[in-house]
Amino acid sequence: MVGSFLQVALIDDDVVREMVIPIFFDMLECEFYSSPHRDICRFANEMIVQLDCLVDEDRGGQQFKAQLHRIMMDR
Template sequence: GHRKIEFIPGMVGPILEMTLVPELELRKSTIPIFFDMMLCEYQLTRSFSRFEDEILRKLDSEVEGGRGDEQYKQLFESILLSCCRRHPELAKPGENFVALVTGLLERLLDYRAVMNDENKTYSMSCTVNLL
C-alpha cells in the first residue's frame, strides 16, 4: 500500500539480483516488480529518478559480476514496455527509461564479452562505446 515507497531504492538491488537469475519463469514473474516500483515513485513524486538511478548503478556491478544475458535484455525490454504503455502518464518516460537501460545493458554485455577476447581493437571499441 502506501508504504511501498519506503522500499525504493533499498529493494532495487535485491530484486535486480533475483531477476538476473537465468530462469525464464522467474524472470517473467519478477521483472514486472520494477514497473510497480516506477509507478509507486511516479505517483508520489511525478518522477521515478530514485528508482532509475539505483537500477542503473546496480546493473553495472551485476553485469560486471557475470550476471545478465541477451535473453534478460529482451525480456526486460518487452515486459517493461508493455507495462508502461498501459499507463498513459508513464508511456513516454517509461519508454525513455527502458531504452536507456537496454542500451546500457547491451554495452555492458558487449564489454564483458570482449574482456577475455584477444582482439584488442574490438575491446577498445567496446570501451569507447561504453563511455
C-alpha cells in the first residue's frame, strides 16, 4: 500500500503532495499503535524500499524531498 501512496506523492504537484504526505505519518502512527511491540520496522522498510525504487526511476526531486521533510517534521 505504501508504494501506491508514494507514487501519488511523487506527482509534481505541491497541492497533491500537501494532502498525501501526511498520510505517511498517519500510516506510521497506525503501525506503531497496532504493533504489540510498538515497532515500525516493517512500515519503514517497505517505505524505504519503495522510495528507493521510485527515486532510481528518477521520480521525485528536491521539491518532494523538502516537502516530505517539512511535513513529517511538523507533525
